[in-house]
Amino acid sequence: MASALPLGEPAPLDGLLPPSAADGAHGRAFGVYVHVPFCRVRCGYCDFNTYTASELRGARQVDYADHAIGEIRMSRRVLEASEVIQRPAETVFFGGGTPTLLPAADLVRMLDAVRSEFGLTAGAEVTTEANPDSVGPDDLARLAEGGFTRVSFGMQSAVPHVLAALDRTHDPARVPLVVRWARDAGLDVSLDLIYGTPGESLGDWRRSVEAAIAERPDHLSAYALIVEDGTKLARQIRRGELAEPSDDLEADMYELADELLGAAGYEWYEVSNWATAAGHRSRHNLGYWRGDDWWGVGPGAHSHVGGVRWWNAKHPAAYADRVTAGHSPAVGREVLDASTRETERVLLATRLRDGLSVASLGSGGRRVVAGLIADDLVDARAALAGALMLTNRGRLFADTVVRRLLEDSVVE
Structure with missing residues (x-):
């Protein structure tokens, strides 16, 4: 299930x-x-x-x-x-x-x-x-x-x-x-x-x-x-x-x-x-x-608009009942606070070739990036140009890179 x-x-x-x-x-x-x-x-x-x-x-x-x-x-x-x-x-x-x-x-x-x-x-x-x-x-x-x-x-x-x-x-x-x-x-x-x-x-x-x-x-x-x-x-x-x-x-x-x-x-x-x-x-x-907005249609679909995330009833029968009755199919939601939104930004954008700006990480983040470069997890030339781009090895350990960025409180 x-x-x-x-x-x-x-x-x-x-x-x-x-x-x-x-x-x-x-x-x-x-x-x-x-x-x-x-x-x-x-x-x-x-x-x-x-x-x-x-x-x-x-x-x-x-x-x-x-x-x-x-x-x-x-x-x-x-x-x-x-x-x-x-x-x-x-x-x-x-x-x-x-x-x-x-x-x-x-x-x-x-x-x-x-x-x-x-x-x-x-x-x-x-x-x-x-x-x-x-x-x-x-x-x-x-x-x-x-x-x-x-x-x-x-x-x-x-x-x-x-x-x-x-x-x-x-x-x-x-x-x-x-x-x-x-x-x-x-x-x-x-x-x-x-x-x-x-x-x-x-x-x-x-x-x-x-x-x-x-x-x-x-x-x-x-x-x-x-x-x-x-x-x-x-x-x-x-x-x-x-x-x-x-x-x-x-x-x-x-x-x-x-x-x-x-x-x-x-x-x-x-x-x-x-x-x-x-x-x-x-x-x-x-x-x-990149954290854009979308409306998710259908059973169990998730949506995100302006920092609000919600999700629909999972089963097609429950979904159909709510829509037929004129009710929203959404059954739950959460308003993302600034910390959660920033964590998700780092988590998702790190996976992109051109998704995360080194400058957005603050001075603490830049120190972490230096360590990631030394460990061959982040491309040095891209970092000097202002972008955090994973190396071939870094892509294998993308979760490790994200964890180190978040654990060191990169957001100032």
Whole structure:
């Protein structure tokens, strides 16, 4: 099952935000995230807020777009009543779950609602996630016609036994097909990979990265497998059926991916993300890492506006009930104090190639940076130019870098 919602104060039924949100929203970019919580099968490693058909408890997939559109319409009223400055969406991201289990027409209807209620900036980035076996050429063409600009395919691996260990259902041969169909439709393409799967060798991983590069995606993500409590994978490891991922092997896999991607013309811009050019970076995810504002639509979705964070009811049935009754689906929220916001800024921006200014850390922070340079965790030339940029080694120990920055009270 998905992890529990965070603690916080109850959210009001009307969804109104505290006055601080209006002040904090000035000057921030705005995006929209739409969570589509449906999956055909639950992957053994997955801890996301997703549901198979047998887990819906009366909620209906066919009704989902209408409920999400109801929240989108409500969101504009909430922001207006809360006196938050209205901004068009610079990015829209449909994630899940598997958004493309819904008909393309439903995804386009939800995007149309975002366009109607908020507007989209010129050149807005509009992405949907998709599994290689959840879309066909007609679906992708319809999405592109409806305003989508980008698709992110959950490739995960090119090796059949690795996909089987992850409970992924697609054939590796499907990936070149869907990439070609997306290109034919005029969509930018991102491929997602996972490394450190039990039973995956360094040779297996090389095969997957090389297969991904061969498709020449605009963007590629590579994330280490995390064994989450309560998942099927965690139970298999606890019973000794699968081996726990090796930290040393995962480090070797990361370094290999970075080497292969760099040689192929990809540049890292976030610890786990590479792109062929700055214009192909995931602008939506950059908004998260830079602390921008976004409205999260759907069951369990999180939102952030002006230093106020809130989250929706998790289950699709509970979410549908609240929206149908005319209530906000938000069930909890927290107002971030200055210390928490600064901690999150350092935590997230440190992962970016160009995300954290050394000057913003104060004199104490600059002393810490000197030590990080000495330990080959931070690039010396970039630091002299005013930017905290992780070295190759620093990316392997990004959590250590963040901990040292925060422990030494870098903010003055």
